[in-house]
Amino acid sequence: MPTPSRYWREIPQRYRxxxxxxxxxxxxxxxxxxxxxxxxxxxxxPTKIAEAxxxxxxxxxxxxxxxxxxxxxxxxxxxxxxxxxRITGQIVDCDFSELAVGKRVRLEFRRISQDGKAGVxxxxxxxxxxx
Amino acid sequence: MVGIIGYGAxxxxxxxxxxxxxxxxxxxxxxYKRGLMLEEKSVPAPDQDxxxxxxxxxxxxxxxxGINPAEIGAAYIGSESHPYAVKPSGTVLAExxxxxxxxxxxxxxxxxxxxxxxxxxxLSLVEAGRIKYxxxxxxxxxxxxxxxxxxxxxxxxxxxxxxxxENCVAVSEETYAYMTDMPDFWRREYQYYPQHGGRFTGEPAxxxxxTAAARGIMKKSGTSPKxxxxxxxxxxxxxxxxxxxxxxxxxxxxxxxGWLVNKLGNTYSGSSxxxxxxxxxxxxxxxxxxxxxxxxxxxxxxxxxxxxxxxDEVRDLAPKTRDILDTNKKYLEYGEYAKxxxxxxxxx
Ligand SMILES: [Zn+2]
Numbered sequence: 001m002p003t004p005s006r007y008w009r010e011i012p013q014r015y016r017x018x019x020x021x022x023x024x025x026x027x028x029x030x031x032x033x034x035x036x037x038x039x040x041x042x043x044x045x046p047t048k049i050a051e052a053x054x055x056x057x058x059x060x061x062x063x064x065x066x067x068x069x070x071x072x073x074x075x076x077x078x079x080x081x082x083x084x085x086r087i088t089g090q091i092v093d094c095d096f097s098e099l100a101v102g103k104r105v106r107l108e109f110r111r112i113s114q115d116g117k118a119g120v121x122x123x124x125x126x127x128x129x130x131x
Numbered sequence: 132m133v134g135i136i137g138y139g140a141x142x143x144x145x146x147x148x149x150x151x152x153x154x155x156x157x158x159x160x161x162x163y164k165r166g167l168m169l170e171e172k173s174v175p176a177p178d179q180d181x182x183x184x185x186x187x188x189x190x191x192x193x194x195x196x197g198i199n200p201a202e203i204g205a206a207y208i209g210s211e212s213h214p215y216a217v218k219p220s221g222t223v224l225a226e227x228x229x230x231x232x233x234x235x236x237x238x239x240x241x242x243x244x245x246x247x248x249x250x251x252x253x254l255s256l257v258e259a260g261r262i263k264y265x266x267x268x269x270x271x272x273x274x275x276x277x278x279x280x281x282x283x284x285x286x287x288x289x290x291x292x293x294x295x296x297e298n299c300v301a302v303s304e305e306t307y308a309y310m311t312d313m314p315d316f317w318r319r320e321y322q323y324y325p326q327h328g329g330r331f332t333g334e335p336a337x338x339x340x341x342t343a344a345a346r347g348i349m350k351k352s353g354t355s356p357k358x359x360x361x362x363x364x365x366x367x368x369x370x371x372x373x374x375x376x377x378x379x380x381x382x383x384x385x386x387x388x389g390w391l392v393n394k395l396g397n398t399y400s401g402s403s404x405x406x407x408x409x410x411x412x413x414x415x416x417x418x419x420x421x422x423x424x425x426x427x428x429x430x431x432x433x434x435x436x437x438x439x440x441x442x443d444e445v446r447d448l449a450p451k452t453r454d455i456l457d458t459n460k461k462y463l464e465y466g467e468y469a470k471x472x473x474x475x476x477x478x479x
Pocket of ligand 1: 022023024025026027036037038039040041
């Protein structure tokens with residue numbers, strides 16, 4: 001469970017998928033970084049990650065960490081977005097029998113977790129099948 | 132000229148059939164289906180709420196509008212199911228769209244008419260020249276108490292509209308509001324489910340306010356039912372919109388494109404706004420559309436829209452409402468539905 005302050009700092013990525021592109025070599029970083037791990041450049045321009053891509057690998061979680069217990073079982077996947085960026089996230093609105101490597105998915109805004117009944121609700125992206 | 136420059140709809144994929152609910156409570160499904168003209172309703176997943184649906188519907192509206200979201204000067208969400216009692220839904224929406232920080236936002240509530248209230252205010256601010264673009268959203272994940280008549284209809288969905296002065300897909304020709312104080316439906320603070328006045332919710336409430344608002348706007352604009360290609364009324368069940376249409380002199384063909392309730396249920400603040408999205412999906416340039424909402428408490432907002440040539444350029448830029456409604460559905464059994472809607476809870 002993120003603290004409210006960490007969650008707040010991550011809003012540009014969680015809500016708007018903001019990333020940075022190295023002006024030296026073009027590599028995209030999500031979340032943004034200060035130094036390019038590919039070419040060492042410190043010059044970046046703001047960009048956004050692509051909002052669709054394909055599943056590279058996935059697994060079904062049956063015994064999740066505490067904030068996600070009520071959501072089990074659920075699928076997690078690593079997705080290669082159309083701009084080459086790879087990110088991890090839950091895959092929802094998809095029967096487990098329809099999960100497949102190469103399956104097209106897109107980002108959708110969802111509740112990620114909540115701090116009990118009285119705490120903050122954390123929002124962000126999950127993957128849903130591209131239809 | 133001011134009007135709608137982009138619109139978007141969002142409906143969760145989960146559904147539950149009337150039979151599945153009737154089975155649990157021992158009621159007669161065929162008579163419910165006939166009586167309410169209702170077959171199934173949408174159900175939000177545990178990770179979907181008024182905010183998430185508003186964000187997705189608004190992103191689709193932005194795609195159709197083709198604007199820079201940073202220029203949205205006001206973003207309003209109307210709902211009776213805001214996720215927080217204290218903390219705005221609109222801030223999450225505006226932040227997710229990239230409309231912050233130069234953006235005015237507010238969460239509105241007025242039973243099922245909170246969505247059209249947002250549209251009314253956003254439209255008016257654009258018309259007054261205070262903002263360049265305004266966003267009005269109607270969204271709900273409504274709950275009916277287990278076994279209550281409302282449980283068969285209370286559904287989830289969102290519709291979003293962006294208003295501007297240029298590149299309208301539908302120009303605003305007239306607006307009108309009709310409102311009185313009436314205890315036909317309510318929910319007190321800390322209560323989980325709403326209460327309603329039973330049959331009292333029909334005649335003096337829904338029918339009186341909608342007919343008065345429809346007649347009021349037609350009188351104000353010098354129009355009559357034959358001047359409209361389509362009309363959308365609030366849809367608490369399947370029957371009411373046709374009945375109120377008949378009273379006012381509208382025919383079935385005018386009502387049907389925006390009539391989603393038989394497969395969708397009552398999405399409360401999203402109800403008549405979603406009907407407007409499915410109507411825009413099929414409307415032709417030059418068509419005139421009448422929209423009349425209803426919210427218990429009680430009041431109706433009425434709008435006259437005139438569709439422009441631009442509709443043909445934008446409607447395919449985002450999913451069409453009937454397609455969202457008819458495809459990728461997943462049917463739930465009552466147990467799963469009860470879990471999703473927190474009607475049953477795990478021991479702590
Ligand atoms: Zn680089």
